[in-house]
Amino acid sequence: MKIATWNVNSLSVRLPQVLQWLETEPVDVLCLQELKLTDDKFPLEALAQAGYQSVSFGQKTYNGVAILSRHPLRDVVRNMSAFEDPQSRLIAATIDTPLGPLRVLNGYFVNGQAPGSEKFEYKMRWLDALRAWVAAELAAHGNVVLLGDFNITVDDRDTYDPEGLRETIHHTTEERQQFQALLDLGLVDAFRHFEQPEKSYSWWDYRELAFRRNRGLRIDHILVSEALRPRLAACTIDKAPRRYERPSDHAPVIVTLA
DNA sequence: ATGACGGTGTGGCACCGA
Numbered sequence: 001m002k003i004a005t006w007n008v009n010s011l012s013v014r015l016p017q018v019l020q021w022l023e024t025e026p027v028d029v030l031c032l033q034e035l036k037l038t039d040d041k042f043p044l045e046a047l048a049q050a051g052y053q054s055v056s057f058g059q060k061t062y063n064g065v066a067i068l069s070r071h072p073l074r075d076v077v078r079n080m081s082a083f084e085d086p087q088s089r090l091i092a093a094t095i096d097t098p099l100g101p102l103r104v105l106n107g108y109f110v111n112g113q114a115p116g117s118e119k120f121e122y123k124m125r126w127l128d129a130l131r132a133w134v135a136a137e138l139a140a141h142g143n144v145v146l147l148g149d150f151n152i153t154v155d156d157r158d159t160y161d162p163e164g165l166r167e168t169i170h171h172t173t174e175e176r177q178q179f180q181a182l183l184d185l186g187l188v189d190a191f192r193h194f195e196q197p198e199k200s201y202s203w204w205d206y207r208e209l210a211f212r213r214n215r216g217l218r219i220d221h222i223l224v225s226e227a228l229r230p231r232l233a234a235c236t237i238d239k240a241p242r243r244y245e246r247p248s249d250h251a252p253v254i255v256t257l258a
Numbered sequence: 259a260t261g262a263c264g265g266t267g268t269g270g271c272a273c274c275g276a
Contacts, residue, residue, distance in 0.1 A: 013264090036266070060266090061267070062274075062275090203276070207261090207262040208262060217276070246264090249263085
């Protein structure tokens, strides 16, 4: 069973690429971020024809998340009730998969702009709230997957320039402590559970031929609860869609559970 | 380099992303 996360940077623009990718990689569940469209514009029909039931939590221009599934979805939650937020960044659902019920938490984490900025403060407050919310989800559900665009590099392996970018946004100690705090709740970084090629990234800037030069960051992550650790079979980044026409700047990350 | 690219909303650009 495969679950994937992909920041599509506008679903209006990227729907053809999503459909194209699903043809070659018909994952069971696909979590999207940065829809940049409202729910009334969500392409429910096109995705249904591709075999996916969807739930979305959109917003005009910015943010927006969705879960697409080949299996039944239920108990959908949008954002955190304990954290008032005008931005659509979280959607959760329980999916009745062949492996049993799976609680999927899909997040478009705050970017944070720069350490010390107001947006960075918001990122930290959002992450504090997220930790409490994920803890409650873990207490309520055994098999939990937390995935999405975290906008955090976990360690120096996740960045093309660890020295030059030290303590800049996505690389700060505070962000990495927040990531570690999520792991400490009882989650496993599925990608690092396996041996991986060096210089594995999930995002590359559109500028400066960054993709061709592999100057990227690994900021899209899939975390699974300890209960799922024995089921981890693979975790990969699929760079193929980064070579599509009009690509997203992110590549999908896929976890295989068995 | 306060740049670069690309998306959005509106507009002749500014703002945001990472």
